[in-house]
Amino acid sequence: MTKTAHAFRLLAAGLLLSAATTAAHAAEDTLVALVPAGPHPYFSAWEQAGKDAAKDFGLEGGDYRVPPKWELSQQNQLLESLVTQGYNGFLVFPGDPVGGNGVVSELVEQGAPVIAGGGCLKEPSDAAFCLGTDTGNSAYIGTQELIKRMGGKGKIAHFAGFLVDPNTQLRIDAVNKAAAETNGAVEVVQVIADIDAPEPAEEKINAYLAAHGNEVDGIVTTAWIPAVVSANALRKMGDKRIKMVGIDHDEVVLQAIKDGFVDGTMLQNPYGQGYIGTFALDRLRSGCTVKEDAPFASTALTDRFIDSGTTFVDASGVDNYVGAMQAITKEIMADFETNYLTCE
Amino acid sequence: MQSMLGKAANTDWFGPLVVVIAAVVVIGAIEPTFLSAFNIQVLLSAIAVNLVIALAQMIIIAIGQMNLSVGAIGGLVAIAFAGMMEVWGIPAPLALVLALAIGLAGGLANGFIVAKTGISAFIITLASLSFFKGLNLGITEAQPFYGVPDAVKAFGNTNMIGPIPWLVLPAAIAGLGIWYLLAKLRIGRQILAVGGNPHAAELSGISIFQTTVWAHGLSGLLAALGGVMVVARLQIGQPSIGDDWLILSFAAPVIGGAVLAGGHVSVAGTALGVVVVAIITQSLVLFHIDPFVVQVVLGALILWAVGINRWREVRVERRLRGAS
Numbered sequence: 001m002t003k004t005a006h007a008f009r010l011l012a013a014g015l016l017l018s019a020a021t022t023a024a025h026a027a028e029d030t031l032v033a034l035v036p037a038g039p040h041p042y043f044s045a046w047e048q049a050g051k052d053a054a055k056d057f058g059l060e061g062g063d064y065r066v067p068p069k070w071e072l073s074q075q076n077q078l079l080e081s082l083v084t085q086g087y088n089g090f091l092v093f094p095g096d097p098v099g100g101n102g103v104v105s106e107l108v109e110q111g112a113p114v115i116a117g118g119g120c121l122k123e124p125s126d127a128a129f130c131l132g133t134d135t136g137n138s139a140y141i142g143t144q145e146l147i148k149r150m151g152g153k154g155k156i157a158h159f160a161g162f163l164v165d166p167n168t169q170l171r172i173d174a175v176n177k178a179a180a181e182t183n184g185a186v187e188v189v190q191v192i193a194d195i196d197a198p199e200p201a202e203e204k205i206n207a208y209l210a211a212h213g214n215e216v217d218g219i220v221t222t223a224w225i226p227a228v229v230s231a232n233a234l235r236k237m238g239d240k241r242i243k244m245v246g247i248d249h250d251e252v253v254l255q256a257i258k259d260g261f262v263d264g265t266m267l268q269n270p271y272g273q274g275y276i277g278t279f280a281l282d283r284l285r286s287g288c289t290v291k292e293d294a295p296f297a298s299t300a301l302t303d304r305f306i307d308s309g310t311t312f313v314d315a316s317g318v319d320n321y322v323g324a325m326q327a328i329t330k331e332i333m334a335d336f337e338t339n340y341l342t343c344e
Numbered sequence: 345m346q347s348m349l350g351k352a353a354n355t356d357w358f359g360p361l362v363v364v365i366a367a368v369v370v371i372g373a374i375e376p377t378f379l380s381a382f383n384i385q386v387l388l389s390a391i392a393v394n395l396v397i398a399l400a401q402m403i404i405i406a407i408g409q410m411n412l413s414v415g416a417i418g419g420l421v422a423i424a425f426a427g428m429m430e431v432w433g434i435p436a437p438l439a440l441v442l443a444l445a446i447g448l449a450g451g452l453a454n455g456f457i458v459a460k461t462g463i464s465a466f467i468i469t470l471a472s473l474s475f476f477k478g479l480n481l482g483i484t485e486a487q488p489f490y491g492v493p494d495a496v497k498a499f500g501n502t503n504m505i506g507p508i509p510w511l512v513l514p515a516a517i518a519g520l521g522i523w524y525l526l527a528k529l530r531i532g533r534q535i536l537a538v539g540g541n542p543h544a545a546e547l548s549g550i551s552i553f554q555t556t557v558w559a560h561g562l563s564g565l566l567a568a569l570g571g572v573m574v575v576a577r578l579q580i581g582q583p584s585i586g587d588d589w590l591i592l593s594f595a596a597p598v599i600g601g602a603v604l605a606g607g608h609v610s611v612a613g614t615a616l617g618v619v620v621v622a623i624i625t626q627s628l629v630l631f632h633i634d635p636f637v638v639q640v641v642l643g644a645l646i647l648w649a650v651g652i653n654r655w656r657e658v659r660v661e662r663r664l665r666g667a668s
Contacts, residue, residue: 039486039583047485066486068477069587190632194639198582199574199589203390207626210383211375225582232579236501237382251490252580 030059030282033087034274035079036118037095037165038070040196042224042248042270043118046091049274053282062278063087070162072096076103083110089281091274092127093118097166097301101125113284117273119166120301128290129304129340131277133268134297138247138310139171139222142266143178145312146218146245149263153185154217159205159230161196161223168193170300171222189216192226201229209233219244227265231256245312249321257318264314267321272329273308276336288343295339306340308332356601359652360616367623375630381507387622388508389500392515393573394592394618399522400566401593402614406526407559408539408606409458409465414567414593416476417450419586422571423484426581430491444568450476451564455557465560480583489581500576511573518566523611525562535559540607595621595646621646 034050036043043066050062065082067074072095079090080103090107094100094116101121104114108126120130146156158175161168172191179186192208195201205226219234219242221227227246231253234244239261246253246265256262284290290304297305309328313321337343352358372379397414404411425443428434434442454472458465504510526532537545538555546552567586574585598604599620600613624645633641 036486039481041487041583044485044487064485066481068474068481190629191634192629197584197588198578198580199393199585202578203386203622203625204629206386206389207383207629210380210386211377211630213382225584228580229578250488 030089030285031087032059032062032089032091032278032281033079033082034062034064034091034117034278035075035082036066036093037072037075039066039068040070040224041250042268043093045270046117046274049271050091050278053275053278057279057282059278059282062274064274067095070095070164072099075100079103079107083107083112088112089278089285090114091117091131091277091281094121094166096164097122113281115277115281116302117277118270120299120305122166122301123303125302127304128280128284129294129296129306130299130302131273131280131306131308133167133310134299134305134307135167135222136170136174136299137307138266138268139174139220140178141310141312142222142245142247142264143175143220145264145266145314146220146243147178147182147186149243149245150186150218152182155187155189155215156218156220157190157192157208157212157216158188159195159201159219159221159223159226160191160193161226163194165196165223166301168222175220175222186218195229196223196225198225198229201225205229206233209237213237213239213242216242218242221246224248224250228252231262234261235259249325254318254321257313257315260315264312265318267311267313267324269309269325269328271325272332275329276308276332279333280336280341283337283341283343286343288337288341291340291342294341306332356610356613357616359601359655360599360613360620363652364616364619364623367620367627371623371627371630378626378630383626385503385507385509387626389511389577390622390625391618392509392511393570393577394596394622395515395615396518396566396570396573397589397593398596398614398618399518399611400563400570402597402600402602402609402611403522403535403559403566404465404563405594405597405602405604406535406539406606406609407556408542408604409556409559410594411454411465411469411560411563412590413450413454413469413473413476414563414570415586415589416473416480417447417564417567417586418571418574418589419583420450420476420480420571421447421568422575422585423480423489423581423583425572426489426492426575427483429493429496430489430581436493436496440572443572444565447564447566447568447571448561449564451567452557452561454564455560458560459553459556484581484583486583488583492575492579492581496576497579500573500579511577514569514573518569519611519615522562522566526609526611531555531558536607536609538606592618592621595650599646599650 034046047064050064054062067078075095089112105126107114114127116127116130118132121127176188179188192204195204219230221230228250244262246262253265299305311324400414421443424446425439428439454469458468499510534550534555537550538552542552575581596617597614599617600610602609
């Protein structure tokens, strides 16, 4: 935990300079809640990001609030409770891309702008926009990197996250697409999903590797815990034949990259989502509006998508992964207001 | 020989044993790697942890109650165990003792509130589930503890003999301990008596209060042991440890012949129930079942396994009625 916190501090310091020019325009009573769909290590970067953004832009607060379980009803209850406690801006990872729209509309009706962070809501939605990883593209690039390291041929096992996560199907499709582009040279022989929790991941990934480890040439993981468990499994097996591309920046995965058990990881930018999201919510509360002709991208869920960035890191770049995340966030922050907002 | 088979057929463990043998033979024939040393080790690791979790629920089923907080206690203990070692640098053996004490205290608190208030254990443990999970999230803020010593990691990931992992040792001790307690010790018989007929038990001088408190305390202790074992196996203190324990904790004892109304449980049956669930889970992976239908298939197979056991019980009851 210490290393991660240190990394986020470095990231914050790098962003402080660009923040200083904007702080003067902030609404001082802006109190932002950053709310994931449930407890998950991916979102822990939001906590520091919210605090840093609140400090850098002079807001009343940017607080990370976690529902006790990964359930839409629990997230809805928490959001309703937070609005009564005075929170007036929300960065929300939707517990469900369709079901989450109801409570978002309620919040917006109360005058609190909402940004979907990390994952999108299905249109039509009252969320201002969606700021998240282009998960399909991330999985696609990760699989392409894996295929390169497999020498362009072989069999891939794909270990994925919660099936209720709107991103999971996009990732499954993207991995299949990258494999299909090899004209049969690469085949996705197994998708194990719903394992973004420790025990099922441990049980199923190990069972699969025990039975079919000698038949697969590559592993791509598109969720945090499967990446950790797979990295540990390959280390335990002492296997460097099977190539693996993971996701995110868990210490276990980063160390496995350094030790040669994992070939690389697709970094996402949760810190940037939290930081930029909090900043944008404050600007929306300060009278800015979303530009009608903003250069949004489109996904299967929304046509108001902003990519918070993703990049592949291998052994040569793993020591500077914070720098990679910092560069992405800086790049988006540099012209965020100009590109996406109209401010008086 | 026929008489021995007849006697065995009357036991709780016979049905699950038949299912296990049939499954091993069929799956082993179709997928020979199922019986490889590595796979046996993977299977035994899962069975060891799941047995302890199932026993934590079984002991509460024995008194005719339910403990919905088994996973929350296990999760809290898991992060406490890893956190004590990482943050305070407490040596693993001392952290283990303190972690087990936290689980015991959590269980005793459940039992005390249930026995004192007379409110259903379902309600009390539903509330304490939220309390323990809240503590977990408050401490970790959903971030794992990584500072697990190498000795603990090795315990969870190395083998004792051949393909038998070290994790089997605490599970076997827990299983034998609970069997001995229920079969030979006074408190064990009191637990079964209270579960079978609390009114009759009270009339015969058994303290329902004490029995309930001790059963829940034992359940908390076993859940804590499960949490510690999962930390050793995963090599990190994940805050979401325990979130998936509930279904398994009920499925295994029920497959093993436990009566949910209380008074009758079987350690051997529960152990075989755990094996059935582990084999089902693993076979879904081995046979490339579509991830979107895994839950459906798992549910159907558990129902099938429970059904076989119930069918056996009905046949035995009919035979006994016919004989009398």
